[in-house]
Amino acid sequence: MPFDFGFVVRNLPVFLDGLFVTIQLSALAFVLSLLWGLVVVGLRRSDSAPVRNLAAGYIQAVRNTPVLVQMYFIFFGSGMAGYPLSGFVAGLLALTLQNGGYVAEIYRAGIDSVSRRQTEAGLALGMLRRQAFFIVTLPQALRRVVAPISNQGVTIIKDTALVSTISVAEMTQAGRLLADRTAAVYEVFFTLALLYLLVVSIFSGTMRLIERRVRVLA
């Protein structure tokens, strides 16, 4: 069976519609995960032991359960509770909860990697602990975690494919419907894979540029 490029070109709009949703969801989930991770790492470093333990428990919980099950839990659960969420919102929520947990751990490693002497230099200048953290430690930590954050972003982009199971018309769903309708199976999945590769490559390329830009000389 020869590869039918015409098919790909004819159906490009279908793929691009799906791609648009994929990019939208990826971008939102990425930004929200970065922010939510910051909140979680804040709780993880709280002065109150119960809060600390709660945050640690949360991180363990999301890291050790599949994001797909979390999506089902939120999507079908919200319907059962009488507040049905759209597939997009439920998917976004699950992606953020899961990846925020991973991101929090990445931040934590970054923060721990900044020498205590830096905090001390801030305190010696007359900063409060909070100021030393936000002015001195955190900006350095964030610069060091660009590469692992980029990997997490790639995971998010790929995991957006899962919302196809809760009826969101993103790219994988679009491809699947096309494969169901036509027999052009190779063309569909080849194109899908190529488009994902493209998105992932552009994203990680951009992150590499950012990393080079913000890198701090030792």
Add this chain to the structure above:
Amino acid sequence: MSIESGRAAIELRGVSKRFGSVQVLNRVDLDVHRGKAVVLIGPSGSGKTTLLRCMNFLEEFEEGEIRIDGEPLGYSDDGTRRRRPEREIARQRAALGMVFQSFNLFPHMTVLANVTVGPVRIKGLPRSEAEAVARELLDRVGLGHKLDAYPGQLSGGQQQRVAIARALAMKPKAMLFDEVTSALDPELVGEVLAVMRQLAESGMTMVIVTHEMAFARDAADQVVFMSGGSIVEAGPPDQLFHAPQTERLQAFLRHFREGYRL
């Protein structure tokens, strides 16, 4: 004790500190007078760095008190030894400039930002004003041409001079120097000591922990020899270096002469 003019800028009375079972400071008394440069010398482990860190409350101490311009440092004034609120401790620390062995510049900020971050973020000075002060200070330490460089692009000696400017930018009452040349390549030591010498001549109150005996001899108003967590001997440099009274100081100086030729 009432606040009177003419009393020492930094007063230590009976300062004691232990790490676990080790007594690192043992009832230390010391007066650092306004405009004077006091140099702390002694073998490693003698407690001189810990003492200096206590003066900026980077270390807590269990007994005794330290007064900065008459105000007790770190602990409250009412005799309870309750730790002061964080804001007050930060204010007290801001009044003392500290320079570290490992520079501890903020690597993600330019030289100019390193020197302005204190005045702007802590004292709330307008940025333009802080920058004017910073430029002047950086000129003074010979780095007026490196404003936009990052610490990682500078030599150790240059970084340490920026660190001095950073501390000076807070207009401190006194400067604390913790072995600031120990991490430098030998050929870079001179430029840092020159800045410190100039600072001492300008009348800055300074407490300096160092192994640079020649510098101590030339630039100090008073030299303090510490050993085993106590002050063993103190006095003008001439007296300490040429007529040491105690066995321990004699041994320490002999050791140094053999190593470094004083």
Add this chain to the structure above:
Amino acid sequence: MFDVVFRSWPLLLAATGETVLLSVASGLLATLLGILLALGQLFAARALRYLVEVWLYVMRGVPLLVLLFAMYYALPYTGIDLSPRVGGILVLSTYFSAFMAEIFRSAVLAVPKGQWDAARGIGFHGWRLMREVIVPQALRLASASYVNTMIMLVKGTSLVSIIGLWELTLAGRQIVERTLASFQVFGAVALIYFVLCYGLSLAGRYLEKRFSYVH
């Protein structure tokens, strides 16, 4: 309120067995493939190395679900007679072997150069050099990330439910379709995954401690 879960327990347990089976089979295969790919990346001739690089790049950049769908849809056209279960295991192990390869490769590269030199100095070379000196050290360096990837793999097995392979997640969906008790059932399913994955990480931590040089 949780009687749904209790009544469905035998079913969930059987489905857990299926998830464990998928995980173990794909895990073993992924490890083997990962080692081969890592060796290819490290030691193969330039052309082959280049090919491995491209393969790994593709595997890391495409969603697992897309690969599963591709297998599911394309298989009937190839004429290869493969049970969906075997197909699922093949896709899972292929996908995760890419991550395994990266772990093994960087662990080998993380063994200090001095160790290679020292081993060569006392006469080791080739396979014996790897086996006696490099691999034991690399395994210790790789252990934490290896366990993490295994946890990802266990979680990843849930995706085969989407192509109709019966395991824990699909069993959960079926029970929910019958009972509508989505919170309880998916909660229980999540809990089972948690026990599996957390158990794995505890075991990993134990082994890491057990085999570390510093006691």
